[in-house]
Amino acid sequence: MDIIGQFPLFYFPEYGSAWMMGITGTIHILFSHTSVGAAMLFAFLAHKAYKENRSDYYPYMKKYGMFLLIFSYVLGSITGPGIWNTATAASPRGISALIHNFVWVWATEWVFFIYEVIGVFVLVYFIDRIDRKTHLKLTYTFALASVGTLALIIGIISFMMWPGTQAFYATGSASDAFFGINTFPHMFLRIGFMIMMSGVIGLVISSSMRKENEELSNELSRKMGYISIIGGFITLFFFIWYMGTLPENAHAVFAFSKDAIIQNRIILTLVFVAYFAIAIIKPRWINPVIASVMIGVILISGLWSGEKLRESMRKPYVAGQYIYSNQIISRDVPGKNIKSELPIIAEKGLLHLNPFVPARLKTITDENRKDAGELLAKMACSNCHSLEKTGVFRPLKDRLTGMDKEGIKSILYAMGEGAFSYMPTLKLPETEYDAIAEYFASLHY
Amino acid sequence: MDATVLLALRDPAGVPFYPIVFQILYILTWALHAAFVLLSLGAMGLSLYGSAKGNQDKHWSILTPHLIQTGKISVSILIVLGVAPLLFTQVIYDPNWYVTNTLSGMWIFIFVYTMIVGYCMYYWYYYAHKAQRTGHSLIGFVSFGILVFAGILMHSFAVTSIMPHDWMNMYAPNGIVNTSGWTFNMDIIRLAFMVSLAIPVVGIFLQNYSRFLSTRKDFDASFISYSAKLGTNFAVVGLLISAVLFVLWMLQIKYLFHPVSIATIIGVLVLLAMAKTNRNSYYTTLVLVVVALLISTMRELIRFDIMSALGYSIYDYPMNLEIPSIVMFLSTFLIMGFVGVAYLLTMAWKVGKREGVFDGSKDVVVTKLGQATLYIMIAWMAIYFAWGITTLFKNIL
Numbered sequence: 001m002d003i004i005g006q007f008p009l010f011y012f013p014e015y016g017s018a019w020m021m022g023i024t025g026t027i028h029i030l031f032s033h034t035s036v037g038a039a040m041l042f043a044f045l046a047h048k049a050y051k052e053n054r055s056d057y058y059p060y061m062k063k064y065g066m067f068l069l070i071f072s073y074v075l076g077s078i079t080g081p082g083i084w085n086t087a088t089a090a091s092p093r094g095i096s097a098l099i100h101n102f103v104w105v106w107a108t109e110w111v112f113f114i115y116e117v118i119g120v121f122v123l124v125y126f127i128d129r130i131d132r133k134t135h136l137k138l139t140y141t142f143a144l145a146s147v148g149t150l151a152l153i154i155g156i157i158s159f160m161m162w163p164g165t166q167a168f169y170a171t172g173s174a175s176d177a178f179f180g181i182n183t184f185p186h187m188f189l190r191i192g193f194m195i196m197m198s199g200v201i202g203l204v205i206s207s208s209m210r211k212e213n214e215e216l217s218n219e220l221s222r223k224m225g226y227i228s229i230i231g232g233f234i235t236l237f238f239f240i241w242y243m244g245t246l247p248e249n250a251h252a253v254f255a256f257s258k259d260a261i262i263q264n265r266i267i268l269t270l271v272f273v274a275y276f277a278i279a280i281i282k283p284r285w286i287n288p289v290i291a292s293v294m295i296g297v298i299l300i301s302g303l304w305s306g307e308k309l310r311e312s313m314r315k316p317y318v319a320g321q322y323i324y325s326n327q328i329i330s331r332d333v334p335g336k337n338i339k340s341e342l343p344i345i346a347e348k349g350l351l352h353l354n355p356f357v358p359a360r361l362k363t364i365t366d367e368n369r370k371d372a373g374e375l376l377a378k379m380a381c382s383n384c385h386s387l388e389k390t391g392v393f394r395p396l397k398d399r400l401t402g403m404d405k406e407g408i409k410s411i412l413y414a415m416g417e418g419a420f421s422y423m424p425t426l427k428l429p430e431t432e433y434d435a436i437a438e439y440f441a442s443l444h445y
Numbered sequence: 446m447d448a449t450v451l452l453a454l455r456d457p458a459g460v461p462f463y464p465i466v467f468q469i470l471y472i473l474t475w476a477l478h479a480a481f482v483l484l485s486l487g488a489m490g491l492s493l494y495g496s497a498k499g500n501q502d503k504h505w506s507i508l509t510p511h512l513i514q515t516g517k518i519s520v521s522i523l524i525v526l527g528v529a530p531l532l533f534t535q536v537i538y539d540p541n542w543y544v545t546n547t548l549s550g551m552w553i554f555i556f557v558y559t560m561i562v563g564y565c566m567y568y569w570y571y572y573a574h575k576a577q578r579t580g581h582s583l584i585g586f587v588s589f590g591i592l593v594f595a596g597i598l599m600h601s602f603a604v605t606s607i608m609p610h611d612w613m614n615m616y617a618p619n620g621i622v623n624t625s626g627w628t629f630n631m632d633i634i635r636l637a638f639m640v641s642l643a644i645p646v647v648g649i650f651l652q653n654y655s656r657f658l659s660t661r662k663d664f665d666a667s668f669i670s671y672s673a674k675l676g677t678n679f680a681v682v683g684l685l686i687s688a689v690l691f692v693l694w695m696l697q698i699k700y701l702f703h704p705v706s707i708a709t710i711i712g713v714l715v716l717l718a719m720a721k722t723n724r725n726s727y728y729t730t731l732v733l734v735v736v737a738l739l740i741s742t743m744r745e746l747i748r749f750d751i752m753s754a755l756g757y758s759i760y761d762y763p764m765n766l767e768i769p770s771i772v773m774f775l776s777t778f779l780i781m782g783f784v785g786v787a788y789l790l791t792m793a794w795k796v797g798k799r800e801g802v803f804d805g806s807k808d809v810v811v812t813k814l815g816q817a818t819l820y821i822m823i824a825w826m827a828i829y830f831a832w833g834i835t836t837l838f839k840n841i842l
Binding site for chain 1: 449453454455456457458459461462467470480506518519521522524525526529531532533536537539542544546547548549550551553554556557560561564565568600612613616617620621622624625626763765767769770771773774777779781782785786788789790792793796801802803804805806811812813815816818819822823825826829832833836837839840841
């Protein structure tokens with residue numbers, strides 16, 4: 001019996017299922033990056049407070065810590081496994097590939113998480129109950145544990161883009177997969193962003209302390225301004241380096257919206273440089289409302305668009321350049337005894353090979369052609385495109401507008417020959433091409 | 446689902462280590478996770494009673510904020526501890542994990558945001574209770590209800606995952622494919638048993654709480670005695686309820702006379718005797734940990750048997766040994782994990798045991814553990830970068 005290990009399909013109408021992961025992922029990045037950045041900031045502030053005997057820094061750290069508990073350790077810690085769960089629903093084989101390559105890396109990260117979560121409660125609630133020397137040491141370990149979580153997840157998400165060299169395919173080794181050419185630039189790009197975010201959140205806290213102690217509020221706002229500028233500069237520097245380490249297909253997608261993206265980044269850079277400069281020069285102008293609005297600006301204009309771009313640039317793959325977004329294994333990985341599924345799909349078809357296709361759709365007939373076409377379209381296309389006439393997320397209605405069945409078929413044939421680097425090279429039996437084309441044509445985009 | 450399909454659903458990359466190790470880690474970490482789920486459930490639930498009582502009762506005015514705080518911290522810990530069993534289960538039980546996630550995709554999404562709303566509201570409840578704002582009890586009740594609903598969803602995922610016979614029918618009833626992700630299943634007796642465990646868990650927690658605070662001079666002896674008695678009552682009544690539900694559950698699935706089931710019942714009886722006499726609740730807690738491990742083993746046994754009967758054995762999973770990363774995990778877990786957590790917990794214990802400021806710099810154990818944690822973490826970072834740079838140079842030069 002010929003079977004490929006595909007799972008049932010989850011599809012959210014009009015949007016597809018990948019956007020759910022996108023939303024959860026974007027929120028998580030904001031909180032998790034702030035958390036690591038804040039851990040580094042705490043170590044810096046605790047160091048200064050201890051060495052310079054600045055006891056007035058401790059109430060600030062406590063206030064920041066209380067905010068962090070909700071911001072990062074409620075929202076961040078739930079959305080962490082949340083990305084994982086929603087990604088599993090949307091891309092089960094993509095996540096499975098990551099899990100089976102990196103389970104011990106994730107398990108190691110979990111050890112750091114435990115230290116972080118217990119550590120943050122000790123750090124925040126005992127700030128007034130332990131001596132400062134012990135508190136300082138605690139902040140150092142807390143910062144190292146937080147950076148440790150980044151050090152561990154970064155190789156996995158870098159591998160999602162690509163392993164960077166051919167070594168992984170030959171050896172199947174997690175080390176070769178983890179330490180690709182984009183891992184370290186990616187790591188420092190995120191460290192820069194984390195430092196910046198710690199300053200951005202720090203401005204909300206410092207500006208809210210104005211009534212209690214204006215002098216301290218202004219001093220800390222200035223410090224947060226400097227910290228944010230340094231973080232922003234590191235982010236930009238490593239972003240350029242990171243872009244240079246990406247594969248060809250990523251650049252092909254990037255080229256589509258290069259001008260708009262560059263324009264967006266320049267505007268964001270100018271806006272935030274101005275904001276941080278104000279924090280340094282005129283800290284009194286910053287208030288909690290403005291500071292909170294700026295977090296929203298980062299979330300929507302920076303993170304959401306950035307994450308969408310990163311996800312698009314991976315296309316047509318979802319992990320390691322060997323699994324397509326539509327859950328098909330697209331190349332051999334001899335180091336892991338993995339075989340490409342493309343030849344058998346071309347020969348037997350998706351309906352025949354997918355174990356969750358009901359018996360009535362296994363063989364295409366005149367009666368079931370449209371239903372089979374709809375299921376095939378969901379299986380082959382819906383991870384990246386919404387299918388309906390009213391679809392919202394990368395809708396096919398915009399790509400196939402006004403096309404008839406033959407026109408659609410010619411696009412499918414071209415894809416089967418690998419005509420588009422950012423689309424899967426998915427060759428299907430003629431009956432399946434025909435059924436998909438009939439279904440799309442029936443929608444009259 | 447027959448064996449051919451289930452075996453095809455395994456990841457072609459294979460497992461990176463012996464499957465039994467993942468199975469043991471799963472049992473161990475699920476028990477840890479469940480302990481904090483039950484503690485948070487019990488502490489939150491009991492705090493609502495205290496909250497509704499108001500500040501009139503002198504004992505509850507002390508106990509309620511502590512229970513709220515316990516519930517709050519426990520939720521954070523249960524989330525982080527919950528990551529590990531999820532991780533280990535999907536390495537060896539791919540069909541169960543991935544099919545459930547896709548069949549219940551919509552509920553998965555709802556689960557994530559239910560947790561967020563419920564936990565944020567719980568913080569609101571914490572602050573509202575602290576400030577004694579009007580309606581704080583209502584906020585607590587709503588947040589508790591939302592978090593319980595999240596728990597029910599997690600139960601549904603667990604139940605769906607052990608129904609491989611019905612997966613095809615859930616996905617394509619009468620041959621009509623349903624990609625909506627709204628699959629939801631419940632096993633009332635199993636759920637009732639799991640939830641009932643929150644009562645003895647909070648009972649034993651209260652015994653520990655009372656014992657821990659008994660050395661503090663700023664806590665009245667009558668309060669210490671009251672919280673200990675309350676804990677004993679909860680533990681005893683709760684254990685009796687849980688025992689009955691456990692027997693019903695075992696009868697339902699015909700496992701009552703299985704050695705693991707019998708061992709669990711004996712464990713519960715021992716626990717009952719220890720909780721009733723309350724000679725040393727710290728020892729009772731150790732037995733509770735053993736019982737939690739037995740319950741975790743029972744869950745795993747049920748799943749293992751269901752899958753084995755269909756021809757899917759985790760022990761036959763193809764293996765691609767991955768030595769460097771398991772060495773990293775084991776050394777981090779055993780060295781950094783134990784030393785680091787011992788450092789934090791020792792400090793927390795010593796801070797909690799006294800009034801005023803604890804000078805850790807004068808405490809030999811805390812100082813040494815802190816120093817060791819710091820050095821281990823620095824060494825870890827150095828090894829990480831050395832490993833990364835070496836790998837990269839090897840592959841690109």
